Amino acid sequence: MTDSSTKNTAPEKTAAGPATPHQAVDHEPGHEKAEQAARIQEASRSFGISAEQYMLPAAQQIRLLDPEGELVPEDQQGTGPGHEYPIPEDETLLQAYEALVAGRRVNDQNYALVRQGRLAVYPSSHGQEACQVGAALALGEADWLFPTYRDTVAAIARGVDPLEVMVSFRGDWHCGYDPHQYKVGPQSTPLTTQLLHAVGVAHAAKLRGEDTVVLAMCGDGATSEGDFHEALNFAAVFEVPVVFFIQNNGYAISVPLSSQTAAPSLAHKAIGYGMAGERVDGNDMVAVLATLRRAVRLARENSMPLLVEAMTYRMQAHTNADDDSRYRDADEVEHWQRADPLVRLGKYLTAKGALDDDAESRIAAAAEEVAASLRQAMTAEASNDPLELFEHVYSAPTAQLREQREKLADELQRSTTDQGAN
Amino acid sequence: MSTATAAKTATTTFASALNTAMSDAMERDPSVVVFGEDVGPLGGVFRITDGLTKRFGTDRCFDTPLAESGIAGMAVGMAINGMRPVIEMQFDAFAYPSLEQVFSHIAKMANRTRGRVRLPIVIRIPYGGGVGGVEHHCDSSEAYYAHTAGLKVFTPASVDDGYRMLREAIDTDDPVVFFEPKKLYWSKAEEDLSALREQYESGASGQDHSVGPQGRARVVREGTDVSLISYGPSVSTVLKAAEAAAEEGISAEVLDLRSIVPFDDEALQRTVTKTGRAVVVAEAQGFVSVASEIVARVQERCFHSLASPVLRVTGFDIPYPSPKLETHHLPDVDRILDALDELQWED
Structure with a gap:
C-alpha cells in the first residue's frame, strides 16, 4: 500500500465513528450474513451476553480440579454466563479414570515395545491422556471420531480393539481397524487433513437428517496448516455439528507454540469463523469432559461447529526418533509432571469416596491385561501376505x-x- | 422419459451431454451430490452444472467456499459417510491446492483401510488449451494424477463418450479424475441423449461399471500403415491429421485411449502390431508424461513388430504459453504430419 492510499483511507475510518463501526455496512445489499451468525446471536442472547462474548473463550482456561485434585472454587473456574460447565457425575468420572489408567498403561507399554524393536514407531500421548479419554467419552455411539497419529489412546477408549490399532505402528498395514465399525477415522500422518473429512462426514449425516456429531482432533502445530482454516470455515458455513478439539501440547515436534502463532490463544481463532471457542485445562479430566460434553451437546442441538483448545503437555519425545533435550529443559517437563491428569482425578475420586483400594486394583488389573495382550501380540512374528x-x-x-x-x-x-x- | 419410441437425434454439445449425465445420475441415485465453486445458481463458469441446483435443490448441488482442498477434503468425509460426491475444480491449475487431499487420501484410502473404506468420488477438471485462456487456465495436468496409484483417470473426446464416461465415473466405486477437454465444451454432434441414457442404464454400454480395461480404448479411424495414439483434446486434431495423411497415401489408424487409468494395453498392442508404426500425440509437455509411458509400453510389448522408432508429438517442455503464442505450443496437423514423415518409410 502506498502512502497516498493510506492517507485516503484514514478519513473514512474517522467518519465511520468509533462506537459501532460495522453496523452501517451490516445490511448492505450483496453482503448478507450467513445464517450461522443469526444462530450465534440467538444463543448469546439466551445467556444475556453479546455474540462476541459468546464466541470468544472465557477470560481464563476452564479448570475444575487443581493439580492436587481439589475442587477449584467456583469463582476461579473460569466459568461464567454462556460458559457454564457443570461437573460430570461420579460414575462417568470413574469410567474416565479407568480409561485414563488403561491409556497410560498402553502408552508406556508401546513406548517400551518401540525400545525393544517390536514396534516401528509409536507417538506417545503420555501426559495427554485426559484429552484422549475426554474425546472418546464425550461422544455417543452413532457419532464419529477423527483422531491423529498421536491419538491411539482416544481410539482405544472409543472402543477400537487395541491390537487392531497397533497394526499400523507395528508396520503390518497402514490401518488395521475398520473405520465404519467403530466410527473412528483412520489414523494417518498428513497433518490436519482429517478435519475436512470430519466436516464431510457431518455434512453427509446432516443431508440425511441424522444428528451425528463428529469430534475432530488436531494439535497446536496443525492450526498453522491451510486445511485448519478451510475445515473450520466449511463447518461454519455449512452449519455442521463438528467439535474441533485442539490438544495444545506446546510443541510441534521441536517448534514451540510461540513460533507457531501470534494469536492470543488458539481458541480465539474460533470467532474469526463465526463459531464459539473455549480453552480448557487439558490435564484436568473433569474440566475436559465437562467442556467437551457441552460442546458435543451444543453442536448436536444447534447443528453448529465449536472449537475447544486443551492446554496440555507431551511428557515424552515426539517419537522414538526424536531427542527432546535439544529443544526443552528438564525443568519444564518436571513442572508438567506435577499436573499429571491421572494423579489429579485419582485424588479427587478417592477423597470423594468414589474410588477405593478395591476399585484401584481392579482398574490396574484391567489395564495390565491390555498391556499383556499388546506385549504378546507385538512380540509374535507377523504373517503378512x-x-x-x-x-x-x-x-x-x-x-x-x-x-x-x-x-x-x-x-x-x-x-x-x-x-x-x- | 423412456416413452420416446423412435430415436430422436438432436444437435447436442459436449457440455450438455455432461450436464445430462450428472442430472441422470442424480435422478437415479440420491447419494450423488455435486459441489464446487460457482456450480450452484450460476451453473459453473462453463455452465456444466447448469440447472442442477434448481432441479435437485441446494442439498444436492451447492456452492462451497473458495477453497479447493476444502472441497476435496469434504468430499472424502461425505464419501466415507455414504455419499457419491461429484466435485468440480474450476480450472486445471486451480486444482493444485487440492492435491494433498487427492494424493494422500482420495487415492490411498481404499488401500489404507484394506478396501473397507472406498471413496466413490468424481473430480471433474476442465483441462487443456486451445481456448485462448490466460496462464493457469490451460494446463494438461493428467500425468500428475495418472502417476498416483489408486486414482482412475478418464478423459472423453466425443459428445457420446462425455455422457457415457461421466455416468460410468459416477457409478464406479473408485475415485475418478474426470478430465474434460475444455476446447470441446461447445463442440456438437447429432446425438440422442435419451437413447444413450437407456443404453447406459440397461447396461448395454459400460457393462462392467468397475471399468475393466478390456475394450476401453476405441479405434476411431481404421488404418493400416501407422497408429496415431491419443486421448482427450488431441483426438480431434489427430483425426484431421489422419485425413491429411490419407491424401498423401498414408493410411493412419487412430486410437482414442479414453481411459488413461486403467490403461488398455491390449488395444494398444493390437493397433501397433497391426501397423508396425506409432506416433503418440498429446497436448501436455512430453518430458515424463503420459505420452512417454505409452511409448515405453509400445516398446516393451511390440518391439518386434516395429518398423521404425515410436515418436511423440507433444507440447514443448515449457510452462503453458500466453494466448497469442499457444498455437506454437500445441500439437497441430502439420507437426503430426512431420512426425509421420520421419517414420522410415523407404524400406
Whole structure:
C-alpha cells in the first residue's frame, strides 16, 4: 500500500465513528450474513451476553480440579454466563479414570515395545491422556471420531480393539481397524487433513437428517496448516455439528507454540469463523469432559461447529526418533509432571469416596491385561501376505496390477524353491 | 422419459451431454451430490452444472467456499459417510491446492483401510488449451494424477463418450479424475441423449461399471500403415491429421485411449502390431508424461513388430504459453504430419 492510499483511507475510518463501526455496512445489499451468525446471536442472547462474548473463550482456561485434585472454587473456574460447565457425575468420572489408567498403561507399554524393536514407531500421548479419554467419552455411539497419529489412546477408549490399532505402528498395514465399525477415522500422518473429512462426514449425516456429531482432533502445530482454516470455515458455513478439539501440547515436534502463532490463544481463532471457542485445562479430566460434553451437546442441538483448545503437555519425545533435550529443559517437563491428569482425578475420586483400594486394583488389573495382550501380540512374528499389496488399490485390480501380482508371486515362489534347494 | 419410441437425434454439445449425465445420475441415485465453486445458481463458469441446483435443490448441488482442498477434503468425509460426491475444480491449475487431499487420501484410502473404506468420488477438471485462456487456465495436468496409484483417470473426446464416461465415473466405486477437454465444451454432434441414457442404464454400454480395461480404448479411424495414439483434446486434431495423411497415401489408424487409468494395453498392442508404426500425440509437455509411458509400453510389448522408432508429438517442455503464442505450443496437423514423415518409410 502506498502512502497516498493510506492517507485516503484514514478519513473514512474517522467518519465511520468509533462506537459501532460495522453496523452501517451490516445490511448492505450483496453482503448478507450467513445464517450461522443469526444462530450465534440467538444463543448469546439466551445467556444475556453479546455474540462476541459468546464466541470468544472465557477470560481464563476452564479448570475444575487443581493439580492436587481439589475442587477449584467456583469463582476461579473460569466459568461464567454462556460458559457454564457443570461437573460430570461420579460414575462417568470413574469410567474416565479407568480409561485414563488403561491409556497410560498402553502408552508406556508401546513406548517400551518401540525400545525393544517390536514396534516401528509409536507417538506417545503420555501426559495427554485426559484429552484422549475426554474425546472418546464425550461422544455417543452413532457419532464419529477423527483422531491423529498421536491419538491411539482416544481410539482405544472409543472402543477400537487395541491390537487392531497397533497394526499400523507395528508396520503390518497402514490401518488395521475398520473405520465404519467403530466410527473412528483412520489414523494417518498428513497433518490436519482429517478435519475436512470430519466436516464431510457431518455434512453427509446432516443431508440425511441424522444428528451425528463428529469430534475432530488436531494439535497446536496443525492450526498453522491451510486445511485448519478451510475445515473450520466449511463447518461454519455449512452449519455442521463438528467439535474441533485442539490438544495444545506446546510443541510441534521441536517448534514451540510461540513460533507457531501470534494469536492470543488458539481458541480465539474460533470467532474469526463465526463459531464459539473455549480453552480448557487439558490435564484436568473433569474440566475436559465437562467442556467437551457441552460442546458435543451444543453442536448436536444447534447443528453448529465449536472449537475447544486443551492446554496440555507431551511428557515424552515426539517419537522414538526424536531427542527432546535439544529443544526443552528438564525443568519444564518436571513442572508438567506435577499436573499429571491421572494423579489429579485419582485424588479427587478417592477423597470423594468414589474410588477405593478395591476399585484401584481392579482398574490396574484391567489395564495390565491390555498391556499383556499388546506385549504378546507385538512380540509374535507377523504373517503378512505380500500379494495383498495389489488387492485393495482399486475395487478390482487393473490388468497391470494383475500382471505385477503374478510377477511378485513368481518371485516368492522361486525364493521358496531356492531356500528348499539349499 | 423412456416413452420416446423412435430415436430422436438432436444437435447436442459436449457440455450438455455432461450436464445430462450428472442430472441422470442424480435422478437415479440420491447419494450423488455435486459441489464446487460457482456450480450452484450460476451453473459453473462453463455452465456444466447448469440447472442442477434448481432441479435437485441446494442439498444436492451447492456452492462451497473458495477453497479447493476444502472441497476435496469434504468430499472424502461425505464419501466415507455414504455419499457419491461429484466435485468440480474450476480450472486445471486451480486444482493444485487440492492435491494433498487427492494424493494422500482420495487415492490411498481404499488401500489404507484394506478396501473397507472406498471413496466413490468424481473430480471433474476442465483441462487443456486451445481456448485462448490466460496462464493457469490451460494446463494438461493428467500425468500428475495418472502417476498416483489408486486414482482412475478418464478423459472423453466425443459428445457420446462425455455422457457415457461421466455416468460410468459416477457409478464406479473408485475415485475418478474426470478430465474434460475444455476446447470441446461447445463442440456438437447429432446425438440422442435419451437413447444413450437407456443404453447406459440397461447396461448395454459400460457393462462392467468397475471399468475393466478390456475394450476401453476405441479405434476411431481404421488404418493400416501407422497408429496415431491419443486421448482427450488431441483426438480431434489427430483425426484431421489422419485425413491429411490419407491424401498423401498414408493410411493412419487412430486410437482414442479414453481411459488413461486403467490403461488398455491390449488395444494398444493390437493397433501397433497391426501397423508396425506409432506416433503418440498429446497436448501436455512430453518430458515424463503420459505420452512417454505409452511409448515405453509400445516398446516393451511390440518391439518386434516395429518398423521404425515410436515418436511423440507433444507440447514443448515449457510452462503453458500466453494466448497469442499457444498455437506454437500445441500439437497441430502439420507437426503430426512431420512426425509421420520421419517414420522410415523407404524400406
